[in-house]
Amino acid sequence: MRLELKDITKRFPGVLANDRITITVDKGEVLGLLGENGAGKTTLMNILSGLYRPDSGEILIEGERRTFEDPRQAIAAGIGMVHQHFQLVPVFDVVESVALGSESVTGPLGTFDRKSARKRVVELSEQYGLNVDPDATIEDLPVGVRQRVEILKALYRKSDVLVLDEPSAVLTPAETEELFDIIRGLAEGGTSVIFITHKLGEVLEVADRITVLRRGAVAGTVNPKETTREQLAQLMVGRDVDLIVDKGPSKPGEVVLSLKDVFVMDDRFGMAVKGVTLDVRAGEIVAIAGVQGNGQTELVEAIVGLRTIDSGEMSIGGEAVHRASPRHIADLGVAHIPEDRIRDGLIAPMTISENYILNSYHRQPYSSRGVLDRKEIASHAAQGVQDFDIRTPSIETMAGSLSGGNQQKVVVAREFSRPLKLVVASQPTRGLDVGSIEYIHSQIVAQRDDSGAAILIVSTELDEVLAVGDRIAVMFGGRIIGILEGAEATREAVGLLMGGEG
Amino acid sequence: MKRLRRAIQPAIVPILAILSAFLVGSVFMFITDLENLAHFPTDPGGTIVAGIVNVGNAYYAMIIGAFGDPTRIIAAIGSNDPKVIAAAIRPLTETLVAATPLIFTGLAVAVAFRSGVFNIGVEGQFILGAMGATVAVLVFRGLPPPILLVVAIGAGTLTGAAWGFIPGFLKARTGAHEVITTIMLNYVAAQLVLFGLRSDFLRAPGSDAPVSKVLWTFVRVPLIFDLPAIRLHYGIVIALIMAAVVSWFIFKTTKGFELRAAGFNLHAARYAGMSAGGSIMLAMALSGGLAGLGGSFEVLGTAGQMTTDLSAGFGFNAIALALLAGNRPLGIVLAALLFGALRTGGGLMQVKTGIPLDLIVFIQALVIMFVAAPLLVRSIFRMNARPLDEGSTI
Numbered sequence: 001m002r003l004e005l006k007d008i009t010k011r012f013p014g015v016l017a018n019d020r021i022t023i024t025v026d027k028g029e030v031l032g033l034l035g036e037n038g039a040g041k042t043t044l045m046n047i048l049s050g051l052y053r054p055d056s057g058e059i060l061i062e063g064e065r066r067t068f069e070d071p072r073q074a075i076a077a078g079i080g081m082v083h084q085h086f087q088l089v090p091v092f093d094v095v096e097s098v099a100l101g102s103e104s105v106t107g108p109l110g111t112f113d114r115k116s117a118r119k120r121v122v123e124l125s126e127q128y129g130l131n132v133d134p135d136a137t138i139e140d141l142p143v144g145v146r147q148r149v150e151i152l153k154a155l156y157r158k159s160d161v162l163v164l165d166e167p168s169a170v171l172t173p174a175e176t177e178e179l180f181d182i183i184r185g186l187a188e189g190g191t192s193v194i195f196i197t198h199k200l201g202e203v204l205e206v207a208d209r210i211t212v213l214r215r216g217a218v219a220g221t222v223n224p225k226e227t228t229r230e231q232l233a234q235l236m237v238g239r240d241v242d243l244i245v246d247k248g249p250s251k252p253g254e255v256v257l258s259l260k261d262v263f264v265m266d267d268r269f270g271m272a273v274k275g276v277t278l279d280v281r282a283g284e285i286v287a288i289a290g291v292q293g294n295g296q297t298e299l300v301e302a303i304v305g306l307r308t309i310d311s312g313e314m315s316i317g318g319e320a321v322h323r324a325s326p327r328h329i330a331d332l333g334v335a336h337i338p339e340d341r342i343r344d345g346l347i348a349p350m351t352i353s354e355n356y357i358l359n360s361y362h363r364q365p366y367s368s369r370g371v372l373d374r375k376e377i378a379s380h381a382a383q384g385v386q387d388f389d390i391r392t393p394s395i396e397t398m399a400g401s402l403s404g405g406n407q408q409k410v411v412v413a414r415e416f417s418r419p420l421k422l423v424v425a426s427q428p429t430r431g432l433d434v435g436s437i438e439y440i441h442s443q444i445v446a447q448r449d450d451s452g453a454a455i456l457i458v459s460t461e462l463d464e465v466l467a468v469g470d471r472i473a474v475m476f477g478g479r480i481i482g483i484l485e486g487a488e489a490t491r492e493a494v495g496l497l498m499g500g501e502g
Numbered sequence: 503m504k505r506l507r508r509a510i511q512p513a514i515v516p517i518l519a520i521l522s523a524f525l526v527g528s529v530f531m532f533i534t535d536l537e538n539l540a541h542f543p544t545d546p547g548g549t550i551v552a553g554i555v556n557v558g559n560a561y562y563a564m565i566i567g568a569f570g571d572p573t574r575i576i577a578a579i580g581s582n583d584p585k586v587i588a589a590a591i592r593p594l595t596e597t598l599v600a601a602t603p604l605i606f607t608g609l610a611v612a613v614a615f616r617s618g619v620f621n622i623g624v625e626g627q628f629i630l631g632a633m634g635a636t637v638a639v640l641v642f643r644g645l646p647p648p649i650l651l652v653v654a655i656g657a658g659t660l661t662g663a664a665w666g667f668i669p670g671f672l673k674a675r676t677g678a679h680e681v682i683t684t685i686m687l688n689y690v691a692a693q694l695v696l697f698g699l700r701s702d703f704l705r706a707p708g709s710d711a712p713v714s715k716v717l718w719t720f721v722r723v724p725l726i727f728d729l730p731a732i733r734l735h736y737g738i739v740i741a742l743i744m745a746a747v748v749s750w751f752i753f754k755t756t757k758g759f760e761l762r763a764a765g766f767n768l769h770a771a772r773y774a775g776m777s778a779g780g781s782i783m784l785a786m787a788l789s790g791g792l793a794g795l796g797g798s799f800e801v802l803g804t805a806g807q808m809t810t811d812l813s814a815g816f817g818f819n820a821i822a823l824a825l826l827a828g829n830r831p832l833g834i835v836l837a838a839l840l841f842g843a844l845r846t847g848g849g850l851m852q853v854k855t856g857i858p859l860d861l862i863v864f865i866q867a868l869v870i871m872f873v874a875a876p877l878l879v880r881s882i883f884r885m886n887a888r889p890l891d892e893g894s895t896i
């Protein structure tokens with residue numbers, strides 16, 4: 001089915017979210033919708049799915065003008081959404097989840113016709129190679145399979161246009177490849193796909209056509225065969241972007257972080273880290289690669305004092321730290337950029353200046369004798385906002401209202417605002433746009449070169465690991481199964497190790 | 503100007519909620535006035551006019567009952583007759599008397615709320631605080647009254663703080679949910695009071711009812727005005743001072759910062775090196791202390807002796823009040839004055855118009871309902887109603 005969005009404009013108080021955006025997608029075509037966070041992608045899709053109504057502009061299906069008053073009408077018109085955050089009931093099984101909201105019923109009591117629903121789920125799953133067990137319970141399924149259940153749900157409702165919002169954010173490289181195969185299969189079967197992302201590599205790989213959004217407007221539409229990553233990045237950000245992290249060779253000094261045969265338990269008392277031995281030296285960046293859930297989270301939490309080490313030895317700057325509190329570790333000159341900035345790194349309903357002093361509020365000059373010094377806090381926070389180029393109306397703005405990139409900058413500004421010996425950064429660029437990624441990486445490299453800090457980065461993104469790591473350690477099943485020199489590491493070598501081979 | 507706007511902003515929804523509640527309250531008065539409605543088939547226009555007049559009279563009586571008649575007050579001040587002055591300002595002072603315990607308990611709920619703890623046990627902390635003050639008065643009755651007063655209020659505050667600390671400790675150490683433990687401790691507190699009041703040491707001589715000896719024989723919170731039948735005591739002044747202290751504590755101190763951080767996001771507070779358990783225990787002890795302070799003033803200033811029904815649900819009303827006030831100390835003072843005014847004004851309304859006092863409870867409940875559903879208020883008043891998450895997801 002041919003879908004057109006014509007001159008869509010949507011205004012929120014103070015923001016022009018969509019400014020006369022026009023996109024089209026043909027039957028069986030994959031349209032890549034590329035843009036940074038805040039470029040207007042999500043607003044546009046919320047208009048398409050009937051959640052918002054545009055201030056002006058129109059939606060055309062097969063050339064016919066349509067308006068959606070609510071999401072049900074959009075679904076009825078054949079538009080299926082797969083959201084970034086899945087809308088599944090954990091305790092339902094696959095058949096129930098897929099049929100939910102469009103159940104067919106039988107009998108006088110209107111009981112759920114599970115048999116026929118199951119039959120269709122199996123048919124669809126086979127037809128598009130989705131490979132989903134219809135009787136599995138959602139909460140037992142890995143994230144990648146849950147996403148396929150969402151796709152099944154859209155297909156079950158006879159969607160002709162499938163919208164995927166940042167679908168690869170939660171997937172491993174291998175799962176992403178599988179998803180691309182599914183997308184290609186869907187397109188061949190005549191389904192139109194709109195693939196929303198901020199990752200350049202993905203649109204180049206899977207899209208038939210790419211529309212780039214920038215600051216709420218269309219920056220250009222290009223053919224993936226006739227463009228390069230650099231050109232796309234430039235369209236998206238509006239200026240030239242360095243895709244390669246600009247850094248010289250490392251000059252490793254003395255050992256700052258030393259781990260010897262460290263074991264750490266997870267929340268369910270299983271052993272998550274099983275004997276990790278690793279040294280991180282001043283002036284070098286060690287990147288830990290690995291698929292999510294191989295013990296990286298627990299290892300980082302142990303290093304920063306949030307989790308106790310079950311056995312083994314750890315020292316920071318020569319001081320043995322076995323059961324040190326997070327504050328004690330921080331006082332040793334350790335910065336921590338947590339994996340989940342919304343949950344752990346920031347307090348969303350508090351202001352930027354309050355978040356800026358979150359772990360140093362009890363020290364001079366921010367407070368004395370237990371009383372906060374608002375003036376000092378404001379002047380330092382304002383300096384941080386300026387130094388780290390945080391885009392915000394004021395330092396009294398709530399942290400939660402900033403874009404993801406700016407939120408991360410607040411965290412980095414806070415952590416880098418004092419002299420450091422060690423930086424522990426977990427997924428420091430997850431979910432960020434190209435411009436912010438570039439900026440955060442350059443700040444981390446500056447910590448290595450200018451302050452001679454030891455840096456430990458944990459990332460599930462191959463590109464990031466290869467770009468910033470002076471040494472790359474790969475974690476699998478709670479162990480470090482290989483350490484490669486950054487200069488010699490290849491995608492293939494690291495990728496194999498991430499899968500537990502090599 | 504900007505500061506002013508920021509100060510008014512949070513008050514908009516509560517104010518509109520109050521207006522809406524009174525509006526719905528008047529509709530309710532109209533349709534329950536069956537005597538008037540009986541004329542509707544024959545004289546619809548007249549019925550409506552009469553209904554509006556009745557509603558107007560009722561609210562007028564309520565306002566006069568709560569704040570006094572301004573012309574009468576002015577005339578009375580000129581008269582120099584203490585009896586006349588007292589009669590004129592009595593409604594206003596009664597409103598303040600009713601608001602005093604609500605300010606203390608409202609602050610207690612808010613302090614806990616700010617650190618993410620839902621203290622439903624303010625009621626128990628309030629009555630046990632009063633009990634602590636009562637016991638202290640009778641134990642130390644030989645002390646000179648000013649010292650005895652300080653000791654008694656201190657004892658009451660500490661009792662409340664200890665009673666609040668228990669659920670805080672349980673939550674911090676064992677994860678026991680504070681809603682469950684505080685509700686249960688309310689029952690324990692009520693039974694402790696009853697038990698204490700049955701002892702010969704506390705019970706009023708010659709009384710079978712669980713009522714304590716009259717504490718005013720030994721000590722009383724000083725009155726603000728030396729006028730006949732005016733009960734207003736210095737508890738209101740302390741309550742206002744506590745509102746300022748709590749506001750300062752929450753927003754200007756490092757401990758207050760920790761409390762708020764833990765209240766909004768326990769994970770991030772832990773990451774930042776704060777002790778989440780410490781914040782919870784501190785917040786609950788402070789909350790209980792404020793409630794106990796309120797109970798002490800109620801028994802030593804307003805009631806004069808300890809009874810089992812000293813608290814007219816102050817601890818529970820306080821939860822609604824803190825919600826209405828958005829946990830802001832200034833808001834709590836204003837909301838407590840509103841609730842106090844409704845309580846005293848309702849009396850005159852009932853006497854003058856025969857509308858039952860229950861209407862007051864009805865209006866209070868409506869206020870809370872409208873505050874809890876800000877979208878409803880926004881749509882009634884056509885303020886660009888938009889769901890909370892909109893705009894943030896561009």
